[in-house]
Amino acid sequence: MAEPLVVISDVQKHYGDFHALKSIDLTVDRGEVVVVIGPSGSGKSTLCRTINRLETITSGSITIDGKELPKEGKALAQLRAEVGMVFQSFNLFSHLTILDNVTLGPIKVLGRKKADAEKEARELLDRVGVGHQADKLPAQLSGGQQQRVAIARSLAMHPKVMLFDEPTSALDPEMINEVLDVMVGLAKEGMTMIVVTHEMGFARKAADRVVFMADGEIVEQAAPAEFFSNPKSDRAKDFLSKLITA
Ligand SMILES: Nc1ncnc2c1ncn2[C@@H]1O[C@H](COP(=O)(O)OP(=O)(O)OP(=O)(O)O)[C@@H](O)[C@H]1O
Ligand SMILES: [Mg+2]
Numbered sequence: 689m690a691e692p693l694v695v696i697s698d699v700q701k702h703y704g705d706f707h708a709l710k711s712i713d714l715t716v717d718r719g720e721v722v723v724v725i726g727p728s729g730s731g732k733s734t735l736c737r738t739i740n741r742l743e744t745i746t747s748g749s750i751t752i753d754g755k756e757l758p759k760e761g762k763a764l765a766q767l768r769a770e771v772g773m774v775f776q777s778f779n780l781f782s783h784l785t786i787l788d789n790v791t792l793g794p795i796k797v798l799g800r801k802k803a804d805a806e807k808e809a810r811e812l813l814d815r816v817g818v819g820h821q822a823d824k825l826p827a828q829l830s831g832g833q834q835q836r837v838a839i840a841r842s843l844a845m846h847p848k849v850m851l852f853d854e855p856t857s858a859l860d861p862e863m864i865n866e867v868l869d870v871m872v873g874l875a876k877e878g879m880t881m882i883v884v885t886h887e888m889g890f891a892r893k894a895a896d897r898v899v900f901m902a903d904g905e906i907v908e909q910a911a912p913a914e915f916f917s918n919p920k921s922d923r924a925k926d927f928l929s930k931l932i933t934a
Contacts (some may be wrong), residue, residue, distance in 0.1 A: 690717040693880050694739065694849055699748035701734055701904075708734045710904040712748070716849070719878045723891040723912070726901035727927055732884040735901070736853045739882065740771040753848055769797050772842030772850040776858045778834040780826040780841070786813065787822040790841045798845065805844070812840040816870050832863025836870055849880040856887060888931065892916065900924045 694716040701709035709731050716722050724732050737743040739750060741757050741764060750757050752771065758764045780789050790809035794800040800808075813819045816836035818829070826834055835855055842850060852871065856864040868890050875881055875894040885891065891898055891912050898915040900907050902923045908915070919925045 690720075692716070693718040693720075693753055694882070695749075695751045696735075696739070697749045699738065699750060700746045701731075701738060701743065702746045708904050709738070709745070712906060714899065714906060716880060716882060718880055720896045721875045721879075721881045721883065721894050722897050722899055723895040724882065724884045724899045724901060725886070725888075725891070725927070726907075730901040731904040732901055733853050734904075736773070736851045736882065736884060739849075739851055740768055740773055742773075765797055769793065769845040770848045772845060772847035774835070774838050774842055774850065774852045774855045776854045778826070778831070778838045780834055780837060782826055785823050785825060786818065786829070786837050789826065789837060790844050793841065793845050809840070809844055812843050813837070815873075816840045817866065830863060831859045832866045835859065835863075835867045839867075839870055839874075843874075849882065850874065852881065852883040852885065854884055854886070856885065886931070888916070900927070902927070 692715045696712055696714040699709055699712040712735065724735065726732055734743060738745050752767065758767050781792070784792065787806060787809055790812060791802065791805040794805040794808070795802060810819060810822060813822050816839055818833050818836050821829055821833060826837070829837065855871070856867050859867065864887065868887060871883065871890065872894045883890070895912045897909055898912050899909040900915070907921050907923050908919070916928065919928055
């Protein structure tokens with residue numbers, strides 16, 4: 689049975705006079721993988737950022753596992769732990785080793801013992817294929833390796849849902865697949881994921897649903913096979929035709 693995990697209801701977001709999210713309704717079930725696509729400026733990043741409250745919303749509601757997003761303080765730190773986020777830029781702490789990057793959150797936010805946090809961090813780093821890099825600094829790793837560390841760092845917090853905002857768009861082409869492969873693996877293991885990406889291969893392979901946004905609205909959504917072969921709206925048709933000819 690589908691069990692709603694992230695429920696976004698009638699969310700509006702304004703930046704001053706600019707209406708960035710318009711009446712967004714989106715429910716993501718536990719274990720579901722939703723890929724969000726759409727033209728530049730359509731509000732994809734804004735949507736992601738509202739889900740872990742990097743951005744406040746103007747009105748509407750967002751709940752995760754039945755709980756309204758907390759406004760501040762300890763509850764907000766806890767929420768951020770429950771919602772993993774991986775960005776285009778890896779945002780690793782440059783002065784900390786790979787291992788310390790992954791253990792920092794579990795130790796500081798979750799109160800885990802150092803030895804336990806390190807054991808799990810090494811397992812996670814192995815899982816994303818960079819276990820042998822644990823004692824290096826981020827600058828000693830390739831972009832693809834750093835992004836996999838960023839994924840491991842999020843997973844170390846045992847998130848209920850993972851948000852990815854164009855995680856491969858800053859990577860050299862040969863490194864894109866090593867990151868996408870980790871994401872496909874996570875999807876297969878049942879992680880709930882919301883993924884903004886231009887990688888339509890990933891959408892076809894791993895998504896349960898594609899959500900197409902334009903001008904701050906969800907214009908249409910469908911299973912990937914249906915969406916790619918039979919887009920309904922002119923805006924989606926136009927977007928897809930540009931992707932294919934690009
Ligand atoms: N902090 C901000 N202040 C004002 N306007 C903003 C801010 N952040 C985003 N916007 C505007 O909101 C709109 C949506 O931006 P957003 O970054 O969510 O788009 P996007 O779909 O992620 O685009 P891209 O594909 O280029 O990443 C854009 O018009 C952008 O200029
Ligand atoms: Mg964006």
